Amino acid sequence: MASAPKASLPVLYKDLKPLNSSEHGDWHARTVDKAPWVAGQHAIPLTVEEFPAAQRSFPIVFSSGERSVPLALMGLNEGVNVFFDDEGAPREGTVLPYIPAYIRRYPFLLAKLDKDSDNLSLCFDPTSDLVGKFDDGQRLFNEDKEPSEHTKGLLQFCEKFEEAGNRTQAFMQELNSHDLLMDGEIAINRADNPDQPFIYRGFRMVNQEKLRELRGDQLRKWNENGLLPLVFAHLFSLDLMRTIFARQVDIGKGPQGAAGANGAAKAGATQV
Secondary structure (H helix, E strand, O other): OOOOOOOOOOOOOOOOEEOOHHHHOOOEEOOOOOOOOOOOOOEEEOOHHHHHHHOOOOOEEEEOOOOOOEEEEOOOOOOOOOOEOOOOOEOOOOOOOOOOHHHHOOOEEEEEOOOOOOOEEEEEOOOOOOEEOOOOOEEOEOOOOOEOHHHHHHHHHHHHHHHHHHHHHHHHHHHHHOOOEEEOOEEEEEOOEEEEEEEEOOEEEEOHHHHHOOOHHHHHHHHHHOHHHHHHHHHHHOOHHHHHHHHHHHOOOOHHHOOOOOOOOOOOOEEO
16 A cells, blocks of 8 residues: 555545655644544545444545555545544544554555665655754654654554555455456435435445355355455445435435536436
């Protein structure tokens, strides 16, 4: 899940710069009570370790396309986040959900600086206003230009995220090797218009019919290595799509005001 700086930037990141003591020796990292970088984000990447906790808060789906990744849906329409307002503060009356590691690591990540090397370096998004030459916050380097304890903790967190990303790729390879992913579709009815459901598409999900057709020895293997519970966590979480839909309506961001023809992990909703 690492990305080359200024090439194909991951979600949330607008730019990447390597952290180094010569340029950033007296810089600090801020801690904030708002996350404006999350505002307007309706789909956040997840690692498989997060499925058990994330399934209580979000629908877990898979992105469309050949290289699908797990996503936590914070909204069903592009640009809509039912948990955080436009300033990145928790919405009033909303219980703070599980915060995906992808969000918690921002503005840092590990990235390749040399395409011919597998070495990863700690980088940050310089546009975030979370890292800079501030008087407040945690120092990134000590007086002797060595990484501070805070920076060591950031590096360790990002390393664990990369390891979780590798396990997530292995999980996705298993699903793909058994052709278990299918194009998703869900119909949701509004109470005031039950005869015209909104159809959400643009995501992938596990095909339950093919799952039931798997051999018993394969299911036992997946149960033993912990993969099968992850599949069930994904499937159980899909019921939360209706909860997210209802929250969108409550905050005045239901699909009637959204443009586009696809839903969930892609764009809007189609009323049929």
